[in-house]
Amino acid sequence: MRPNPLRDRLLNNERSVGCWLSSPSSINAEVAARVGFDYTCIDMQHGLVDYSSIVPMLQAINLSTTTATVRVPWNEPGIIGKVLDAGAMAVIVPMVNTQAEAEQVIERGYYHPKGGRSSGPIRVQPLEDPDYPEIANDHVLMIPMIETIEAVENIDEILSVDGVDAIYVGPMDLSVSMGLGRAKEDPPFVEALDHIAARCAAHGVYPGIHGNPDIIHDRFGRGFKMVTVQSDLAAMRLNLVESLAIGRGEGVDDAGGGGY
Amino acid sequence: MRPNPLRDRLLNNERSVGCWLSSPSSINAEVAARVGFDYTCIDMQHGLVDYSSIVPMLQAINLSTTTATVRVPWNEPGIIGKVLDAGAMAVIVPMVNTQAEAEQVIERGYYHPKGGRSSGPIRVQPLEDPDYPEIANDHVLMIPMIETIEAVENIDEILSVDGVDAIYVGPMDLSVSMGLGRAKEDPPFVEALDHIAARCAAHGVYPGIHGNPDIIHDRFGRGFKMVTVQSDLAAMRLNLVESLAIGRGEGVDDAGGGGY
Amino acid sequence: MRPNPLRDRLLNNERSVGCWLSSPSSINAEVAARVGFDYTCIDMQHGLVDYSSIVPMLQAINLSTTTATVRVPWNEPGIIGKVLDAGAMAVIVPMVNTQAEAEQVIERGYYHPKGGRSSGPIRVQPLEDPDYPEIANDHVLMIPMIETIEAVENIDEILSVDGVDAIYVGPMDLSVSMGLGRAKEDPPFVEALDHIAARCAAHGVYPGIHGNPDIIHDRFGRGFKMVTVQSDLAAMRLNLVESLAIGRGEGVDDAGGGGY
Amino acid sequence: MRPNPLRDRLLNNERSVGCWLSSPSSINAEVAARVGFDYTCIDMQHGLVDYSSIVPMLQAINLSTTTATVRVPWNEPGIIGKVLDAGAMAVIVPMVNTQAEAEQVIERGYYHPKGGRSSGPIRVQPLEDPDYPEIANDHVLMIPMIETIEAVENIDEILSVDGVDAIYVGPMDLSVSMGLGRAKEDPPFVEALDHIAARCAAHGVYPGIHGNPDIIHDRFGRGFKMVTVQSDLAAMRLNLVESLAIGRGEGVDDAGGGGY
């Protein structure tokens, strides 16, 4: 098997820093993957990517050693199987709110007897290992997202599901679902984060969360181990805004959120 | 927010005329969007389009002021979120036959507290408004399709769902589901149309329907407010058939349906 | 209607030999379709193909007379409708384990009154027949896959569903679900194959199965009628391995599985 | 060899009516090719098409019997070879102003000994005939464009080149190069057209010209034999403009040129 830094760090309980890809571009993917992140995640949910771009993007990511990761659009068996067969070594699954939904994630991403994933690892077997079908269950990471108040309420049931070795918090959706809007550092929200991190520690589950450069060390400090620090499009836009300001001889305006 | 003619006309109870895009082409989309329709709808259900074409098509449509509309392939949360994040301001959802299915449409297309749409408006926020997450619920139109006899029987329950401000009738499927085949102007079918329009008027819901140039004024006359008059491929084919007949010095054959 | 060799052979209970397309290439598809297989199946489940490649691939396949076939990624109504509208004349649906799931396959692939397929045959109607909507139910083949021990246990219920005229066995998944791993010629597995073939004969259903050149005549001998013998990528790789060995002046190594 | 209506009509000195494809869409191409034109020409010069779209467009065109024709962007050997290898049976070459340039067209499009086309008919040989390399020179049409005053002055030298069996007039460029702007029906322009048609008749060369439905019979009347009557994008736009006007209950505005 090729190196899988995200899984190695999970096994060692070390911190992982990741990058997000929101654009369906194998070139953005190659540039980002070379930077040295522990994992590089193609976002099929909110990113502008669908399956037709996944194969060339994974080919580009596989030129580096970062863990090839995909966030699927939804907890749906067809797409989970397809991204695994194409070479994803970690799969983030949105909106897992109950134990039953977490069990579906495991069922759909792991082979018998751990789950019921259909066999046909067309690209990943020659890429990773001739014995991939026998060993995949020990290498692939299926990562449910915790991003609603309902999921927080069900956190122990979700973390107890056999096969859930990591989770990933969607802070924007969590804050919105708590009625706090996008001002997501209100005390109840922060308490929810701390609660999630504490329960992960108790269950021996590796806790991940979406972040940015301003907030990543706060998140690590709260016990999160896997934090996404930047995306391809936000990185591009922020640097271009700064570069234009330099060119104009002006101070940098607040670069704004931009949504990327 | 950019102009949204379909929503403005809905608010004013004025008639809207729309165009259908069945081809995955950002060039067809740019040409059609320039013509001046109130809405231009990319058809992901029966059209030959999937998500990989949606972003360039929406970019092309956004060069004009027509309301960027998408018909998704099915009432499925992943794709509804993706087309909204990419910039659709109206989403038509096929085969909504029950109140529960209509509630799903609202749940999947609107943010908390109106629904549970996941937050990540990657393209639409910079395009439309920095405050898009806060105001989207007041601008996006989620439009269930009424296209089976079951839906007609459940029409009051569907129209009563909070958030259903418009519906869209699929006349072909409705006629077929009534056992009338494609000869869809039989009295029971027309009575069903009249019933739908009347119940929409009673509920204050804006009624839409698929049409063509021969039938659009009949539909307006029956109380429908939003009628699609033509598609990119049918328009092209019809004019080419006429042009060839002129070139041959012949009368125009019956251009036929062609299915486009 | 164009020729449909797979259906003709089914009606005559003759053997069919098919080809699998795992790559999203209209050029691979044109080359393979010219070879003369009875059916050529685009694999959207384990192949590296999604809908954005389906239309050009079907255009390429339609240059020959082989039956244009698609395996969809999952038993999901949106994609079943889309591949039929685009021109598939046979659709293979994975992981059909119960009578209810088999009924869904029929419901989603056939028009009223046989099922509830939505009407909008945008490409297939002009391609195949102006009366396609009226006659499609008599020409399209909806083929559930039997690929788990659960499905074998439910085989009579599945084969009894009205509209199930053929099934297709996924031997790898079947063997894995039986706890036999990939060594799939163990007696219990072979007994399961024989049982499936026998029940198909009893129900008058045409039994298909995935195969390869080494095993195809064993499968025919056991009563299977429709066997896929090779895929585009496996064919390419096997010949290239042999060609390189010739170029090196070496014997051919075991070409290995490769997963294609 | 497959039917080649343009060449058959040339040999019989019958009139041909053609269609232009300006959009890089295999779907537009399939729709247009089904209409029944004698030739369907993909425009790589002013159309929005490059080579990456040529193969799927030719696959789509080959589903009908219209002559697959390509206008290349320029008189350049690489692209002429590529479109022929991909399946073009007629190639229109812009801006041929001198006898030497006409000789280049022949050199680049025909095999030895007529020219020096490089051998490698990768798609067209299996499509058309196993003996394509031996017989292609008798089937392919290489068609220089006459579209400057310089070309008109050199018309006899150009028409005398062995292998020039047809030419194609670009009326817009010709009018502009004569200093007449786009008002291209001025007497000197019409005289130039008549002169070209007369010289073609004298040399036994089949004269083609770009047109539209209003002007096609004027062109036929002046002796032109091959007239393009409409394009995919102009057809679509014209019908959509009319359809919107009907929907609005208005007369059709002048649809305008639009440039398509």
Add this chain to the structure above:
Amino acid sequence: MRPNPLRDRLLNNERSVGCWLSSPSSINAEVAARVGFDYTCIDMQHGLVDYSSIVPMLQAINLSTTTATVRVPWNEPGIIGKVLDAGAMAVIVPMVNTQAEAEQVIERGYYHPKGGRSSGPIRVQPLEDPDYPEIANDHVLMIPMIETIEAVENIDEILSVDGVDAIYVGPMDLSVSMGLGRAKEDPPFVEALDHIAARCAAHGVYPGIHGNPDIIHDRFGRGFKMVTVQSDLAAMRLNLVESLAIGRGEGVDDAGGGGY
């Protein structure tokens, strides 16, 4: 005509700051174009872009008001015409070393009588102005590149060509052609830059040059008026390198050149 900030600034002899696009992505293009640069240039020479990406990228750029600019791969008439027809309002042409080559640039990019550009502005006419064919010569900028010692020696002849209103220096190639390698701030190189800027001032030609944030004010100080400050891929990579270093809690390594 839409706004054309680059041309307005040229007419007012004001400084322009530009952005470079090296990736064939309409999404990168939309993000970059929103930032507010005076011009945004798609690089078809050293960027990873060819014509098949130009149309969607121009559609994306046209959503903002930045001048849509293209650097073509070479001084070749086919591609110059194609990018202009698709909507480029400025075209940068590499490796113009002599007066004759500068005259070709003008001939290929302007209509009669200024040049011989072929007429067929398929996308740009509806986008920009119905009278585009008559007024394009007053709006389009054709910009030869000065990037060899030979071009510097011929600078007065090149700047004297009627229609050359701006030039663009390629500093890397210039330095290399002077035998100075990539250490391009050696005195002879800087003297060459100063000479070019001085001769532009003397001829009333707007001088442009490739740059970066560190060097842009040096270039403005030397009299250059149009400086490209950053590219999509370099911007993305630089910010990702910084973001990863923050995530690791390390200082930023030298981000290195990377070649983007």
Add this chain to the structure above:
Amino acid sequence: MRPNPLRDRLLNNERSVGCWLSSPSSINAEVAARVGFDYTCIDMQHGLVDYSSIVPMLQAINLSTTTATVRVPWNEPGIIGKVLDAGAMAVIVPMVNTQAEAEQVIERGYYHPKGGRSSGPIRVQPLEDPDYPEIANDHVLMIPMIETIEAVENIDEILSVDGVDAIYVGPMDLSVSMGLGRAKEDPPFVEALDHIAARCAAHGVYPGIHGNPDIIHDRFGRGFKMVTVQSDLAAMRLNLVESLAIGRGEGVDDAGGGGY
């Protein structure tokens, strides 16, 4: 620098065995590149590939160690620069018939002072080496094709050009240009091959030639060192023809040439 087996074998005067890619598919490319050929050549001349597919195909090839090679469509500076910048380590240039044309190949492919290649190695520099601009001339192979009787007559002048370290014979075109048609093993043709190989040996140039499994050892025996043994599409088709014959229980028909 990454491994470059073709150059290593050239330096050691060892035999190389190569693969040809005729299809614009990054998946075919990944499968073929894994097989273990010394070089894998994307054919932009007669293959169905243009630049838009080159970047993902090179990304796929770079997952293996085979030398990434491209045959450009023609001896044109724009495309030679583009494929080198994208990562080609060897470039085969068709139809080099004279010393002047061979000098152009060197001028276009090597940096100053060996040639005049424009600097901008956007993908290949980060992929291969930060010092790529300084060392590329020692690693890239520019390989002119010898494929006409004129080139054979000029063979000593071509082989004498500084920088020509390898050539590649196009046997089909050579045979045709000698008036021998496709029956290319006639004595004069074979004598021409022997003459080319002998002159290469005399000049210390590595001689390559197109081949197939039947003929590769004849070519090696005549002194050729670099022989292409198979292509992606021919490999696929040949194995599929055999597989179908097995499935039918028939002997293998003559698989025919097919032109791939």
